[in-house]
Amino acid sequence: MMQLAVDLHSHSGYAGGVGQIPLEAVAQTMHQKGIHVFGSGDCLLPARMQELQSALHQTAEGLFSLPRDDRYFLLQTEVIFSTRLPGYRNKTIAHHVVLFPHFAAVEAMQKLMQKWGMKNTIGRPFITSNSQKELEDQLWAIAAIDPAMEIIPAHVLTPDGIYGSKNNLSELTEFYGNFLPRIHAVETGLSADPAMLARIPDLAQLTFLSNSDCHSAALNRIGREFTILDTTAATYPTIIAAIRNNAVAMTAEFNPAEGRYFLTGHRANRPHHKHPLWFDQHPPEDLRCPVCHKPMLLGVKQRAQQLSDSSIIPHKRQFMHLIPLVEVIAHGLGIKSVTSQKVVALFQTLMSSFPSEIALWQHPRLADALPSGIPDTVIQCILAVQKNRFTFSPAGFDGTYGILHIG
Ligand SMILES: [Zn+2]
Ligand SMILES: [Zn+2]
Structure with missing residues (x-):
């Protein structure tokens, strides 16, 4: 195999x-x-x-x-x-x-x-x-x-x-x-x-x-x-x-x-909207926004719930949530651009210790395997992402991406 x-x-x-x-x-x-x-x-x-x-x-x-x-x-x-x-x-x-x-x-x-x-x-x-x-x-x-x-x-x-x-x-x-x-x-x-x-x-x-x-x-x-x-x-x-x-x-x-249409809601820069509004659970049944009364697009999360049958016992599926390593490095450095020289240089330093990025994420003792010269804030972000300790809050809705929090 x-x-x-x-x-x-x-x-x-x-x-x-x-x-x-x-x-x-x-x-x-x-x-x-x-x-x-x-x-x-x-x-x-x-x-x-x-x-x-x-x-x-x-x-x-x-x-x-x-x-x-x-x-x-x-x-x-x-x-x-x-x-x-x-x-x-x-x-x-x-x-x-x-x-x-x-x-x-x-x-x-x-x-x-x-x-x-x-x-x-x-x-x-x-x-x-x-x-x-x-x-x-x-x-x-x-x-x-x-x-x-x-x-x-x-x-x-x-x-x-x-x-x-x-x-x-x-x-x-x-x-x-x-x-x-x-x-x-x-x-x-x-x-x-x-x-x-x-x-x-x-x-x-x-x-x-x-x-x-x-x-x-x-x-x-x-x-x-x-x-x-x-x-x-x-x-x-x-x-x-x-x-x-x-x-x-x-x-x-x-x-x-992270997706831009995960939840049902309206973003802040619409007419009659001072504040954004989103529904994590149970949006109004007619999908009318309670603030501006315009229709909202049904979020992917709620669309999935609508289609689901709770009596089904799901197959076991192995999966992990992941963020591309260059984005994790940039986040750890507080830099926006994933193509900045600093990010690319750290990516190359990391890759000198692993055959590939996938091998890095799959490493069973990642903390011990990381090379020296990686800033501590980046190390903490990498280890947190491997352990799935990251969220997007609020999640994406109405065309806006979810906001990443690591650790
Ligand atoms: Zn397509
Ligand atoms: Zn609205």
């Missing part, structure tokens, strides 16, 4: 507004973080596919690497399925991660997009349909490209996720119909953790994956969420088998309370 750290959802420079992200920079950060396998991002886009095809070569079955490098890329894109479901006024829209076993499978999906008349000119393309039946046919056609194709609902509780408050679905079968048994895993997303999803009836039996969904090669983006799989080898088929058999050793998660 071996443990493989995977981060299977990212976006490339083609996603727009982020500039080029060299694959070399991605691989370098993977080394530092300890990520073995990384979702390529945007592989369906012809220009991105060509870039991947010319820069990478196959180094394990279904996995690709840069020359003289041992990090793996897995062919991955995000697509947005949108359809019309009976009983819903608005279109149902849900983001999905799609994993491909080889470049020929990517080309086959490009051909399907063409056949369906879908534009394939952006990193995260839309696949639209007018009925659940048509959507289901599209999903089956993609799955039929190769038995190893994997379609994974992305960041399920965000407004753009399958279970988000915009869609307001009560069961996954409304969307997937007969395709539902072909869904093996869901992505928790930055806004939720396994504890929040564990009692949602349709999810209770599925594999939970955590990915960074990053648009950058920065140290606080790649691997900000990740999954450790129990596998026998680093290959595409063993990764897919681990996903389908829930062979997850652990996931590393954002603390969901």
Whole structure:
């Protein structure tokens, strides 16, 4: 058995507004973080596919690497399925991660997009349909490209996720119909953790994956969420088998309370609001703000509670809440910028004592293993984060992030 750290959802420079992200920079950060396998991002886009095809070569079955490098890329894109479901006024829209076993499978999906008349000119393309039946046919056609194709609902509780408050679905079968048994895993997303999803009836039996969904090669983006799989080898088929058999050793998660829509509320700089207002429990049933009487967006926490069935006994899922190490260092120094020279220098000092950031977080006697020359305030923050002694208070709501307190 071996443990493989995977981060299977990212976006490339083609996603727009982020500039080029060299694959070399991605691989370098993977080394530092300890990520073995990384979702390529945007592989369906012809220009991105060509870039991947010319820069990478196959180094394990279904996995690709840069020359003289041992990090793996897995062919991955995000697509947005949108359809019309009976009983819903608005279109149902849900983001999905799609994993491909080889470049020929990517080309086959490009051909399907063409056949369906879908534009394939952006990193995260839309696949639209007018009925659940048509959507289901599209999903089956993609799955039929190769038995190893994997379609994974992305960041399920965000407004753009399958279970988000915009869609307001009560069961996954409304969307997937007969395709539902072909869904093996869901992505928790930055806004939720396994504890929040564990009692949602349709999810209770599925594999939970955590990915960074990053648009950058920065140290606080790649691997900000990740999954450790129990596998026998680093290959595409063993990764897919681990996903389908829930062979997850652990996931590393954002603390969901940091998220900007975790609670229901209104921030302070709205009309008629001198003070912010948020509900940790029980928001008004009509979601009208008691101060300004305008509607509030239902927070992710309460959306999860709404979907949960308290009689479900949750599966045991190993996970830890994590803050990227450069952010912990910056917090310990009282510095805002994680790219400041001081922060980067301390990160490098720390990395001289550990093979990777993941190895640091997993060290059983971390206090003894830290190198000398680290300021005490930073040491205290690192040890507190490893022991999950940090909170966001207040948590995020109405577009504002939660406020971090360590220790
Ligand atoms: Zn998305
Ligand atoms: Zn209000």
